[in-house]
Amino acid sequence: MDERFTIKETPLRGLTVIRRTAVSDERGFLSRLYCADEFSRAGLGKPVVQINHTLTRKKGTARGLHFQHPPNAEWKIITCLHGTIFDVAVDIRRGSPSFLRWHGEILTADNLRSLSIPEGFAHGFQALTDDCELLYLHTASFEPGSEDGLHVNDPLIGIEWPLSIAELSDRDKSHPFIKPDFQGISP
Numbered sequence: 001m002d003e004r005f006t007i008k009e010t011p012l013r014g015l016t017v018i019r020r021t022a023v024s025d026e027r028g029f030l031s032r033l034y035c036a037d038e039f040s041r042a043g044l045g046k047p048v049v050q051i052n053h054t055l056t057r058k059k060g061t062a063r064g065l066h067f068q069h070p071p072n073a074e075w076k077i078i079t080c081l082h083g084t085i086f087d088v089a090v091d092i093r094r095g096s097p098s099f100l101r102w103h104g105e106i107l108t109a110d111n112l113r114s115l116s117i118p119e120g121f122a123h124g125f126q127a128l129t130d131d132c133e134l135l136y137l138h139t140a141s142f143e144p145g146s147e148d149g150l151h152v153n154d155p156l157i158g159i160e161w162p163l164s165i166a167e168l169s170d171r172d173k174s175h176p177f178i179k180p181d182f183q184g185i186s187p
Helices: 036-041
Strands: 005-009 016-020 022-025 028-031 050-056 062-068 076-082 084-091 102-108 113-117 121-127 132-138 147-149
Touching (some): 076 121, 084 132
16 A cells, blocks of 8 residues: 555544655655545545635634534545644534544644544634645535634633734634533534
8 A cells, every 4th residue: 555644643533633745856746635545544534525725814814713514514634735824623523522622733835734624623723924825625515504613712612822813804703602502513
């Protein structure tokens, strides 16, 4: 088997870091971003149905914390193509032992890491440099009626953002803080 990935578990069950292996020579390198066979063997089985490319211009900008409700819940694989980000996933799975816990990873174009975020997690990130470009692989199409979010500064989650948040979209500012009766979602 030609393994171009190593997959490492995080403290949150199901949330993994994918480390790509680059094949390099004097011309540059090749790094495989996705292989259905290898990902399936690692338990990341659903097919990718949508790929998004984003640009975040300003250092300190935060985006998130986004998720889709079932039946349109999605698995995401996030890769940084340019710049440096602090990528965060929050476990919002009903009944999970790590409910409302978060995990963050530094993703850069050079460290060849991606964050694999299963259904039942909210996702967000903060740009640590200007002009950050990300590639998102999704296992479900965007459904406006299913989209939702949590506030990036929710004290019940307590994310330790590396920088002061410089910008937040109006949509992300409007995400609510978690109410005491929030039970999470069923992935």
